[in-house]
Amino acid sequence: MQDIETRFLAMVRQNPHNDAILNRMAIFGLADWWLTAGCLAQTVWNLQAGFAVDAHIADYDLFYFDSDTSFEAEDRMIAQIADVFDDLPVRVEVRNQARVPIWYEPKFGFPYGPVTCAADGIGRFAYQTTAIGVAQNPAGDCCVHAPFGLENVMAGRVVPNPVLPVGDVYRQKTERWRKIWPQLSILPWPDDAPLN
Secondary structure, three states, rough: OOHHHHHHHHHHHHHHHHHHHHHHHOOOOOOEEEEOOOOHHHHHHHOOOHHOOOOOOOOOOEEEOOOOOHHHHHHHHHHHHHOOOOOOOOEEEEEEHHHHHHHHHHHHHOOOOOOOOHHHHHHOOOEEOOOOEEOOOOOOEEEEEOOOOHHHHHHOOOOOOOOOOOHHHHHHHHHHHHHHHHOOOOOHHHHHOOOO
């Protein structure tokens, strides 16, 4: 029997957009990058629900790390990567994780914390279940970064990650997900848990 990582990767790669992004980024030349979040989990859920493999996926998140935290450097990288994917009928959201602490606190009102690599952003998602990244090297080998494991995504169990106070984000997203993938088991944000 295949291990959970092998099964997960096989499902993720059935989505031709995930597959194209991984293959192209493998030779793009960035040292520290991950395809991450909803495009991975939602591909799995689509397959489990019998939907088209790429149904209901709003965007494809691509995290990278560059110590140049200028807006201009990130903007150049976004433009370069957009050219690589200009034939794909999907939106690829590219973000330098080194820049997140700069804009996060002014936008949300609380600090994000230090970031030293692209994977740091993955562990701060509002949901442990989608805190997953996949990267591929030029030889075609994939690496999975899943700080909370892969069991929940494969079981369709959405678990909150209260490392940041983003309960509203968790509630809004999970309400949308519940309507699309009713098979999901969605745990409440800790503040929402019923009192005994």
